[in-house]
Amino acid sequence: MHKDKMIMYMVVATEAVFFTLLILAYLYFHKSSGTGAKQTALLDPLRTFFFSLFLFSSSFTVWRAEKNVDKRNFGRGGFWLLVTILFGATFLVGQGIEWTGLIHHGETVSANLFGTTFFTLTGFHGMHVLVGLIVLSILFGLAVLGDFKNSKTALSVGVFAIYWHFVDIVWVFIFTIVYLGVIS
Numbered sequence: 001m002h003k004d005k006m007i008m009y010m011v012v013a014t015e016a017v018f019f020t021l022l023i024l025a026y027l028y029f030h031k032s033s034g035t036g037a038k039q040t041a042l043l044d045p046l047r048t049f050f051f052s053l054f055l056f057s058s059s060f061t062v063w064r065a066e067k068n069v070d071k072r073n074f075g076r077g078g079f080w081l082l083v084t085i086l087f088g089a090t091f092l093v094g095q096g097i098e099w100t101g102l103i104h105h106g107e108t109v110s111a112n113l114f115g116t117t118f119f120t121l122t123g124f125h126g127m128h129v130l131v132g133l134i135v136l137s138i139l140f141g142l143a144v145l146g147d148f149k150n151s152k153t154a155l156s157v158g159v160f161a162i163y164w165h166f167v168d169i170v171w172v173f174i175f176t177i178v179y180l181g182v183i184s
Contacts, residue, residue: 051094058087078143
């Protein structure tokens, strides 16, 4: 395995610990506060699922980008990076709509334990998506400039894809636990 990919796997493992702790905190406080059902009723699982489909689909598009860059088809690789950016941004818009609706109903990060844990957990995830979008934009810019002919730059798409797939997988857990209440 290339050392850059190994480093990304170590970063992802570290982030997995953080997300696991945030999810456990959400579950603990949700259960112990006894008021979580009232707040989770304000969530819109169907709308969030719709926006989540864009994030889930972006795993496919980043994979397509990686495969095209590996085959030295840089134009198509750049196209799939752009689609991934659009899908990730659409997901963030959906999260913004969710947050706005909750804030409109008086649910904020400081309102109660639900607000604190929900906004921290989804905000931490949203920050990871945003960072990913920044990196994707840089990679897309490099693709447009033709810098993928450099094998080190081309490798960066595969390294980044590890991170992006991780962000998608984490959302599966967050959506299942928070929006569907599978474990609570």
